[in-house]
Amino acid sequence: MSLVIDRVGKWLGGVCVLDNVSMRVPDGGLIGLIGPNGAGKSTLFAVVSGFEAPESGTVQFADRPLTGLAPQARARFGLMRTFQVPRPFGKLTVVENMMAAAPSRKGETVWAAFFGGAAARREQDEIRAHAEEVITFLGLGAVRDNRASDLSGGQLKLLELGRVLMASPKMILLDEPFAGVNPVLQEDISERIRDLNARGIGFLIVEHNLAALSRLVGRLYALDRGRILAEGTPAEVLAEPAVRAAYTGDAP
Amino acid sequence: MLAYLVAVAIVFGIYALLTISLDLHYGFTGLINFGHVGFFSIGAYASAILTLHGLPYVVGFAAAAALAALSAWPLGLLALRLREDYLAIVTLAFAEIVRIVITAEEWLTGGVQGLSGIPRPFAGLGIGGAAEIAYLGLVAAVLLAAVLLINRLVRSPFGRLIQAIRDDEVAVTALGKNPAGAKVRVFAIGAAIAGIAGALYAHYMNYLVPDQFVPLVTFYVWMAMILGGTGRIGGALLGTAVLISILEGSRVLRDIFPGVLQVEMASLRLALVGLLIVLFVLYRPDGLLGGKTKP
Numbered sequence: 001m002s003l004v005i006d007r008v009g010k011w012l013g014g015v016c017v018l019d020n021v022s023m024r025v026p027d028g029g030l031i032g033l034i035g036p037n038g039a040g041k042s043t044l045f046a047v048v049s050g051f052e053a054p055e056s057g058t059v060q061f062a063d064r065p066l067t068g069l070a071p072q073a074r075a076r077f078g079l080m081r082t083f084q085v086p087r088p089f090g091k092l093t094v095v096e097n098m099m100a101a102a103p104s105r106k107g108e109t110v111w112a113a114f115f116g117g118a119a120a121r122r123e124q125d126e127i128r129a130h131a132e133e134v135i136t137f138l139g140l141g142a143v144r145d146n147r148a149s150d151l152s153g154g155q156l157k158l159l160e161l162g163r164v165l166m167a168s169p170k171m172i173l174l175d176e177p178f179a180g181v182n183p184v185l186q187e188d189i190s191e192r193i194r195d196l197n198a199r200g201i202g203f204l205i206v207e208h209n210l211a212a213l214s215r216l217v218g219r220l221y222a223l224d225r226g227r228i229l230a231e232g233t234p235a236e237v238l239a240e241p242a243v244r245a246a247y248t249g250d251a252p
Numbered sequence: 253m254l255a256y257l258v259a260v261a262i263v264f265g266i267y268a269l270l271t272i273s274l275d276l277h278y279g280f281t282g283l284i285n286f287g288h289v290g291f292f293s294i295g296a297y298a299s300a301i302l303t304l305h306g307l308p309y310v311v312g313f314a315a316a317a318a319l320a321a322l323s324a325w326p327l328g329l330l331a332l333r334l335r336e337d338y339l340a341i342v343t344l345a346f347a348e349i350v351r352i353v354i355t356a357e358e359w360l361t362g363g364v365q366g367l368s369g370i371p372r373p374f375a376g377l378g379i380g381g382a383a384e385i386a387y388l389g390l391v392a393a394v395l396l397a398a399v400l401l402i403n404r405l406v407r408s409p410f411g412r413l414i415q416a417i418r419d420d421e422v423a424v425t426a427l428g429k430n431p432a433g434a435k436v437r438v439f440a441i442g443a444a445i446a447g448i449a450g451a452l453y454a455h456y457m458n459y460l461v462p463d464q465f466v467p468l469v470t471f472y473v474w475m476a477m478i479l480g481g482t483g484r485i486g487g488a489l490l491g492t493a494v495l496i497s498i499l500e501g502s503r504v505l506r507d508i509f510p511g512v513l514q515v516e517m518a519s520l521r522l523a524l525v526g527l528l529i530v531l532f533v534l535y536r537p538d539g540l541l542g543g544k545t546k547p
Contacts (some may be wrong), residue, residue: 049426075428079283087423091483100416101427104409108429110437113408124409147421169425 001027001062001170002201003048003079007033008057010043010226017043018054025171025204030197032213032234033206035223036246041206042084044223045173049081050074061171076103078170079126084179084206086156090149092147094159096141097148098131099124101163134162138192155179171202178209190208190216210238222246260382262456264452264496265391269449270469271476271488272402273442279482281438282418283332287343288473290321291443292349293465294406295450297354297361300370300460309373313451321440323350328436347467355462366461370454391452398445403485409542412439413484472499475525477530482538490540497526 003025010018017040036229047050048059050071059066061079075081089097104113104123112120135144138158145153148159149226152159164172177193178186186209193216197203207213214220222229222237224246227249230237235245270288277283298319299312323346331342355360362365374386416424417431424431433480454460462500472495480491503522532539 023403051422053428058308071425072428072430075426080428081426083426087420087426089423090417092412092415096412097416100412100424103428103520104413107409108413108434110441112408113405113410116408120409163423163427247288 001078002029003171003202003204004060005044005048006056006058006060008047008059010040010047011054014044016046017226019225020057021101021223021228022057022083023204023221023228025202027202028197028200029051029202029204029219030193030217031204032217032220033223034208034210034213034220034237034243035088035202035208035229038217038225039108039223039246042175042227045175045206048074049079049173051216056165065115075167078168078172079173080158080164080167081173082164082167082175082177084175086160088148088151088156088159091147093147094135094144094151094162095128095131097159098134099127099163101166102127102130103161103167105226112219128167134165137165137195138162139188153179155184157181158192161192165196170195171199174203174207175203176207177205178207178212210234255381255384258381258388260496260500262388262391264492265388265395265407266383266449266453266456267473267476267496268395268489268492269398269445269452270473271428271480271492272398272485273445273449274473275477275482275485275488276402276406276438276445279477279484279488280411280418280447281414281435282421283342283435283439284337284340285439285442286340286470286474287347287350287463288446289467289469290343290347291324291446292450292453292469293347293350293462294323295320295447296454296460296465297450299451300367300454301360303371303455304367304369309371309455311484312455313448316447316451318447320450321444324440324443328439332432332435332439332489344467344470347465349468350460351462351465354465361460361462364462366459368459370460372455372458372460377542391456394448394452397486397487398448402445406485410434418483431487467517472525474498475529477539478529479539481541484541487539487541494540495525498528 005021005023005024007020008018021044033041043052047054047211049070061077066074070110089100092100107116107120107123132208135141136192138161140158140162143155151159172225177189181189190212191201205213205217217234220234221231229242229246259377270292274285274288277285295316299316302315303312305311325347327342331339355363373390374383377383377386414434417434421431427440476491476495479486479494499521502524
């Protein structure tokens with residue numbers, strides 16, 4: 001279940017956003033991706049998750065090439081993503097958000113709404129129980145019946161993570177899980193990520209909070225202007241002159 | 253007076269069917285449908301033409317629902333792959349095309365002359381009001397069935413899915429689900445209900461002309477839905493009641509503004525509805541049944 005990004009190139013409006021980017025997230029890995037604004041991190045996520053098609057290169061997940069597959073298909077392989085700006089189902093409650101995220105074989109059809117019978121009910125009961133587990137795990141119990149649009153920024157980050165967990169992911173692409181989240185909750189989210197990683201879920205995490213990310217991941221990639229600048233342990237990567245220069249804007 | 257109230261109630265029931273089905277499209281699924289009158293007219297003409305050829309009412313109503321749903325299907329497949337604002341344009345154009353086709357195809361629809369002598373169920377009960385009341389009973393039964401159907405649908409897992417699509421379609425996609433299939437289905441179901449509303453309208457009016465199916469009908473239905481609050485079946489019913497009250501109540505406006513001519517009354521009535529919408533947008537953007545929001 002490893003993710004292999006091989007020489008991916010992407011142009012947007014005449015600008016090269018990704019220039020031969022190669023990365024590897026091993027099965028069950030916990031990898032960080034850093035880079036200044038405009039480095040191409042979000043575009044890379046969009047390419048990997050299927051929302052954008054690359055001009056060159058390939059993305060493989062679990063030894064399967066993902067070229068040409070829609071985002072839905074990639075998610076169903078267990079390669080799931082969250083969004084930098086959370087995308088809650090605003091008018092639904094937290095529980096409903098979780099339940100709506102669960103894959104449903106029998107329940108989510110017009111037919112089942114009227115003639116689903118016991119099988120569809122049983123499936124929904126299982127999904128509800130799973131949703132309660134996820135909500136408890138993430139500590140969202142107090143707001144479980146609130147509308148998602150009423151949640152705080154940090155709670156929305158947890159909601160996004162929770163929805164992804166409902167679909168039993170193999171690997172999660174997390175887009176800025178700490179952005180706009182208070183330090184206490186940041187530590188909380190880190191703890192949950194470690195916990196999930198220990199259960200075998202792989203993570204690729206984009207994050208601007210370098211301190212929090214360095215404490216969390218064992219390995220970092222640094223991206224700038226569409227190129228991989230450095231790769232290694234957080235200490236190695238952050239000591240790299242080119243990486244420091246990219247952040248400060250100085251020439252290396 | 254009773255006859256008048258029964259007539260108003262029948263019109264309410266027909267409009268309520270249009271409003272709840274539009275609410276299923278927009279309020280629950282986020283589909284911007286500016287061509288609801290198109291499904292309404294297809295249903296009206298389908299049932300009228302078939303019953304004029306001697307077929308039973310059941311066939312007329314079934315055809316009204318089926319043809320409206322069938323017309324929604326390709327429309328949905330086309331437009332639902334595009335961004336949502338395109339659906340608004342496509343449906344608006346669709347309803348106008350339907351009206352123009354109805355106007356042009358005289359051999360089938362009577363063109364601008366329209367169709368007259370459309371039979372009405374229960375007409376045999378005489379003109380003493382019993383026939384009208386029986387027809388109101390039919391409209392009420394159909395409305396009740398449609399309310400129960402939509403209610404069941406939106407509270408089901410499928411209903412949760414369409415509301416998730418309404419709130420954030422990209423997130424639904426990222427979770428591995430396919431919004432297009434659900435949207436096409438909802439579109440067809442809502443269209444079928446609008447088609448049945450059309451059949452009820454045709455048999456009630458006894459005659460049909462293309463001018464009854466102008467875009468204004470769609471916008472009245474939108475107004476009713478917005479007034480009541482989107483995404484709530486009760487809101488759609490209440491909003492329809494308010495709309496019908498204004499449209500009917502403005503008849504008495506002539507007594508208040510005696511100098512106003514008959515033709516100017518229609519404009520005055522529209523201005524009144526427009527003013528109401530502006531006030532709602534300012535003070536109750538979520539509709540009558542929505543929460544109170546600060547302006």
